[in-house]
Amino acid sequence: MRSLVGLVAVVAAATVYLYCLSLSLPPGPRRPPAPPAAQGEHGDPAESPDSAGEVSRLKFPADLDELRELAELLQFYKTKHTGYVLLLFCSAYLYKQSFAIPGSSFLNILAGAIFGPYEGLLLACVLTTVGSTMCYLLSQAFGKNYIVNFFPDKVSMLQGKVKENKDCLFFFLLFLRFFPMTPNWFLNMSSPIVNIPITFFVGSVFIGLLPYNFICVQTGAMLSELSSLDDLFSWDRLLQLLAIACMALLPSALIRRVSQKRLKLDVRSQNGLVTDKKVQ
Template identity: 35%
Template sequence: MAAPRSLLIDTSRLVVDENGEDSPTTKKPVGAKAVAVNRWEFVAAFAVFTVFSTGLFCIYLTMPEAEYGKLKVPRTIADLRLLKEHLALYANHYPAKFILGYCATYIFMQTFMIPGTIFMSLLAGALFGVIKGIFLVVFNATAGASSCYFLSKLIGRPIVNWLWPEKLKFFQGEIAKRKDKLLNYMLFLRITPTLPNLFINLASPMLDIPFHVFFTATVIGLIPASYITVRAGLALGDLKSVKDLYDFKTLSVLFLIGFFSILPTILKRKRIYE
């Protein structure tokens, strides 16, 4: 009699499953909801990319005629010198439209993690001088980093977990230890090359770093490095490689400035342990 009873139980389970109710044998697609969410996240990210691209293309169309074949994002110092020579007269004749195109390109590259913004910063120094160049670089870098911050809320987690799993664990631990002085720590990271700026942009929303802290640290923390890059752009002819920007002396100065930004945290810890 045991066999028929067990068969009856199996049959009842099948009936329950067909009616859509839960049972021990029902197999649910565990990742179905996550897949759906990811799909919509990527759709939203693609929509953002489309809007940015369309806006950039419209700005491109409104520009005065030029030799568009020479307008490309530089990848080497040699490319940058050629681009600077081509754009110098253009920037003088159409300053407002050129700055609009420059800003749109810089922010687009920063938002969507396209390499080459260091060359755009050098170009700002070569074309606009120190004061105007620093303002443009800090404005564009902050706007692009902010856009990247919010974009990371949509699709940042898989990218960071794939590219920088160890850095993410390290960053998470450091943030947890410095919640009381988070702005000082974020300033230190922005001023010094301790962590890549791209990583900071992507990982910050994942670790619940408030946007006002992220924004303030970005605006202030990027000024020293922007000054170095813009000044190097003034002497573009003497620059051989991007690596020449950050020699031992320059890195020492940046870390010294960064040290003063976290000094309040160090002093607070010392008072606690005394």
């Protein structure tokens, strides 16, 4: 009961902090006014209260146009309020990662759109690692009993694989990040339960999620430069996407090659019999 109260207190404090931070958001730029639909008595456009344009607001994008609009808005904030944008982005990212909330791909895309392909990639990798480590520590402090009670089979299976691969544990963790047999959020929460050292955990998160972060950040940087959906299917863009995919798949291929020689990843067949294959 004490652990549940402590976890709720941490979540509540982080939520209040993020909410208060969002309340201090400076006013954004105004959108260009819509063309008038009516004419005045002398042929002049009719005046309307919204002639000055609507103030842009932060919201989750539902399509490419809204994503570009959000990126432009945050670019404005970055130019005029650089420290605030960085603080807000880092706080939202760490909040999501620490409490295992989905949405890392969206934030990684935004990182590329706002901060560029290189700074965005570095920021995404660091925030992913720090946020996952905070999730690890929160699970270690408050969530062990709950995770074991809710996911007994998954925890037992992961614990068995960790013991089998203890001689090459770091490569095993990299394999799980590159080829997630278990979701990343579950691996973050269950790692302290199955006695994965935090040093191995931190290194595997930073390196193992690098290809995923790379793809998302590069995509965000590319999308921020698009003027229409037609540009997305141009030969230049398609070749750029192909190069991004090849660069991201290269470390995955190397890890798979190592895993075939060193890792023990037995799986169960459909008959319930255990096979001795090394790789799934």
